Amino acid sequence: MSDTEMTNSTPNTEFSPPCSPQQKFEQLMKDTRTSARKKLSQLTLKEKVSLLTAADFWRTKAIPEKGIPAVKTSDGPNGARGGIFVGGTKAALFPCGVSLAATWNKDLLYEVGQHLADEVKARSANILLAPTVCMHRHPLGGRNFESFSEDPLLTGKLAAQYIRGLQEKGVAATIKHFVGNEQETHRLTIDSLIQERPLREIYLRPFEIAVREANPWALMTSYNLINGTHADMHDHTLRTILRGEWGYDGAVVSDWGGTNSTVESILAGCDIEFPYSPKWRFDKVTQAIQDGKISEGDVDRAAENVLTLVERLKGDDMAEEQAEREDNREETRALIRAAGAEGLTLLKNEGGVLPLNAKTTRVAVIGPNANRAIAGGGGSASLNPYYNTIPLDSIRAASEAEITFAQGCHIHKWLPVASRFCKDKSGKPGVSIEWFAGDRFQGDPVVVQRRTNTDLFLWDSAPISEVGPEWSAVATTYLTSNSTGTHTVSFMSVGPGKLYVNGKLEMDLWDWTEEGEAMFDGSVDYLVKVEMEAGKPVELRVEMTNELRPIAKQKQFGITHKYGGCRIGFKEEDQVDFLQEAVEAAKAADVAVVIVGLDAEWESEGYDRQTMDLPSDGSQDRLIEAVVKANPRTVVINQSGTPVTMPWVDRVPAIIQGWYQGQEAGNALADVLFGFKNPSGKLPSTFPKRIQDAPAYNNWPGENLKVNYGEGLYIGYRYYERALVEPLFAFGHGLSYTTFEYGRPSLNSKILTPHNTIELCFAVSNIGSVAGAETVQIYVRDDKSRLPRPEKELVAFEKVFLEAGETVHLRINLDKHAVGYYDTAIPSWIAEEGTFNVLIGASSADVKYTIPFEVKESFTWIF
Incomplete structure (x- = not known):
């Protein structure tokens, strides 16, 4: 038996030797602050004020004549998407935050940060809008998958290493969302009522640890209010605690559209308003100085923080921004695969069902997530991956056994996007879009584009410089089904929209009023039945503008136009009995592998889950019960970023929590199923037996735009142990193939x-x-x-x-x-x-x- 010694000690900078790497780094940071002050002294008031808001959707303001470049941000946290929300430059898709947390591996988080830095640079960006360190307060939190944990120490320690990995390669981390953003329901207007002790010990603690151990160069405020005041103008958290007690010297940016005042926001310490907007800054800042509400010194302080960030990232580099590029590296692919396998959490393994062995000759792979890539959640964490791996394909590649497949059921929240069935007029995959200046389709198209995706989320990719701030567009595609039948097309619109099928108006959403969950500001998803013949194209044409809908919002927000877009979905009529097909496959196999869960439609930024049950309408639970009855040697893999109820848990011998593992999700799962990798994931959040057991159950999601954090300190395992409530699986639980x-x-x-x-x-x-x-x-x-x-x-x-x-x-x-x-x-x-x-x-x-x-x-x- 061999022996090794390990320690968790880290160098104490107070006792570091002269010219140590840590001291050199600290001196560099002092030098950048000095350089920023020198540049600040050369600016006019107008120039200083211009730095306090973004130049566009993703970039800070450049002042070339004074040697100040712009820096570009990119969404994370599990990849660097680049400048376009849907269908942009292909990028590496890493496991989601909760999966990385399930590894409990600080060294791995540092390595992930290092590789993410290279991806950010490939997108010609300088700042990654990550990590997300909001707490898992409730199992239904829509962005829990993107965050790390229910525990502040685990969250903070992992975030610090992630940040160090990024910043040691010259890319700024933007730790977010500061603070109290534990739900998506009414996130722009909800008031998080948090007492001081839990605020300090639970919700601020991850930020505190990260500031102390990694000093993130940027920090993003949250949308919500905290005890009656919006986060971007919250003096107690921003000025007293962050700047005062912690001595934070980075730049504070608002969440996108999350600035809520001129004077209070600047005085509290929110340095940059994102994205570009004339709403709160520019002339209003100058007027506030003239009125004596703020001083030029207040503007200087914020501008200096912006300039320090720019100095840390680019210095005097005025080189033109390069086009985004792909950087699909073998070492990054290997890291993502290894990180995915390491995060997989073996919850149960009775009778040695796992790992699958060489004697297994027939494997039935079953489930709605088995033959598709469930790689990540929705919203800011989404991107266009270099590739995806599908569990069914990876299992077939890893084993010489006979592999059969049965879907078992559908779990669509909305119909799948129609992209794979669509071509433009030239026969190329996708949709053609004709853009018009003005919102009334007048004149000839100013711009013609082709998009490969029928999820036309246009908020950051409309050609505003050519068509102007008010535009209209016509999107046309030709949809061809593989089978004859009564198929279904779905349509949702952000602004006014109309859908024509073969020239006939089928859906008129020009003045829609009922809001849905997709696309942040879109309508509900409307369905239309279409009789189709196999192989015969149907023309779909959408007319849309970027007028704000519902119309009542125009008065509420004081604007008439915002972003536009639409989403077209499609589903062919079912031809088989999926459940019976699954039962027959399970009966004929030595072992059944059932892959169920959620996806980016059920877990996303913008909304919370409505139930802890697997979607939809009990179909996945019925599938599991039927399969395990047909074959007792059943393995269930649940792909989700949050807990789900498991009414079948006592009857299934082996269960893996699969999370969202990025572009290598299929391969990582196959590695663990067949024992090429030994599972070592541990739950970063407690799995309750039922939603009623959740600590915040009685205080979720609030009422009258207020949510009371009434459970105080007692979230997660802190609550279950205090209340003597037995969870389904405890915090930190996870099994191995060894002892x-x-x-x-x-x-x-x-x-x-x-x-x-x-x-x-x-x-x-x-x-x-x-x-x-x-x-x-x-x-x-x-x-x-x-x-x-x-x-x-x-x-x-x-x-x-x-x-x-x-x-x-x-x-x-x-x-x-x-x-x-x-x-x-x-x-x-x-x-x-x-x-x-x-x-x-x-x-x-x-x-x-x-x-x-x-x-x-x-x-x-x-x-």
């Missing part, structure tokens, strides 16, 4: 003081027959506290990779942050005198050892 054994721990000191750490030492051994990885989780419990505290809290974690028979000796340092809580009466962080216990475990519910230590005398700190 690990923990050695008895020791401490180098039993006393923790303000200026020292205590070192926890113990061994972990792989006593199984195959190599594997274990995540060791360290919790601390305060035996007696003046204020209520959770039963225990995660304070450290380490992932170890062990060959069969190998032992590693871990040394984990614990400091004041492991014992403190925030006392609003002081107000500061405090470590109270008394006894604490270190709990060492494989999950929050699987504690192996407990060992006590003391704080002899209470002490406090700010940051």
Whole structure:
């Protein structure tokens, strides 16, 4: 048996040697601030004011005559999409945030950041709008898949490494959304009512850790209000805490369209309004100075932060922005595949069903997600990947067994986009769009384009410079079905829209009033039945403009035009009984692999889920029950970014939580199913048995545009342990194909003081027959506290990779942050005198050892 020693210690910059890389980096940051101040001193007031809003949708303002370049942003967080929301430059699609968090691997997050930096540069961008560190407050959160965890320490530690990976390659991270943005329902206007202790200990904590350990160069405010004030103008969080207590020196940007005032926003410390808009800045800033509401010094402070960001990224580089390009590297593909496999979380494995072995001769691959790429969630996290891998194809490639497939059921929220059935008039795949200046289709088209996707989300890709801010467009495509029957076409529109089928008006949404969930500001999805013959094209023509709809919004927002677009979906009439086909396939197989879950329509920015049940209408649950009855050797893979109810959990022997694994999702899954990779994922959030058990169940999603964070400190495992509610699967849970054994721990000191750490030492051994990885989780419990505290809290974690028979000796340092809580009466962080216990475990519910230590005398700190 071989022995290895590991420690979680990181260099303390206070004691770094002269000319250390850390000190060189800090000096560089000081130099950029000095250079920014020098450039600021050369600017006129008008020029300084111009820096406080974006130049367009993605870029900051350039002032070439003063040597100030623009910098370009790109959406993340699981890839660098570039400048077009739908159908843009192809890019690497990484596993989603919750899947990366399920790896519990800080080194991996750093490596992901490094590769993402290269992708950002390939999009000719300088700033990635990531990571997302909002908390998993409720299982139905629409963007939970994009965020990391329910635990602030896990979230903050992983975010810090992700940020370091990006910024050490010269790309700015933009940590978001600051703060209290745990839901999408009414996200622009909801008021998050959060008491000071949970605000500090839960929701601000990931940002605090990331600022302390990685110093993100940019930070994005959230859309919501916090205790009555919009986040972009919230003095307490932005000026008192972020700038004051934490000493943050980066640039603060609003979320897109998330600036809500002129004076208050600038005074609080929101430096840049994104995207370009004349609504709150420009002349209004100058007028506010003249009226004495703000000073030129306030503008100088914000402009200096913008210039410092530009200096960090480009300095004096005035080179013309290059065209976006692809950079499809083998090493990035390999990293995505490995990261995907490492995040897969084995929840259950009775009877040794997994891994599938060489004796398996017939495998039935079943389910609505088995033969399509479910690579990521929707909204800002979406992009056009270099490629996708499909589970069915990957399973076939990995095994010599006979593989059969049955779909089992449909789970569409909206009909699938019609793109693969569509060609333009020339016969090329896609849609032709004729653009007109003005919103009344007058004159000849000014621009003619071809798009490959019938999801025509045009908010960031309309040719505004040619057609102007008010435009109209005609999109035409020819749809050909593979079968004869009564098929279905769907249509939703952002602005006014009309759909013609073979010249006949079928859907008139010119003055629609009922809002849907797709495309952020679109109508509901309307359906029309169309009789079609196999191989015979049908012409679809859409007339649309970018007038704001519903019309009532024009008065509400004081604008008449915004963005336009439409979405065309298509589904052929079913020809088979999918459920019966699945049962027959399962009966004939040695093992059934059922791949179910959600997708980018069910989990997305812009809206929350409405139920924890698998969609839709129980069809997936019925499928699983029928398959496991037909074949007891059934493996279920659930692809989702959030928990789902599992009424079949006791009858299915093996379950994998599949998350969204990016472009290598199929290959990563096959690697784990067949044992080429040993699963090592651990749940970064608790899976409850039912939605009613969720901590925030009684305070979700709020009423009258207010949501009370009434559960306080007790989110996730903190709640389940305090309330004695048994979850379906506990925080930190995850199985392996091997077995690990923990050695008895020791401490180098039993006393923790303000200026020292205590070192926890113990061994972990792989006593199984195959190599594997274990995540060791360290919790601390305060035996007696003046204020209520959770039963225990995660304070450290380490992932170890062990060959069969190998032992590693871990040394984990614990400091004041492991014992403190925030006392609003002081107000500061405090470590109270008394006894604490270190709990060492494989999950929050699987504690192996407990060992006590003391704080002899209470002490406090700010940051």
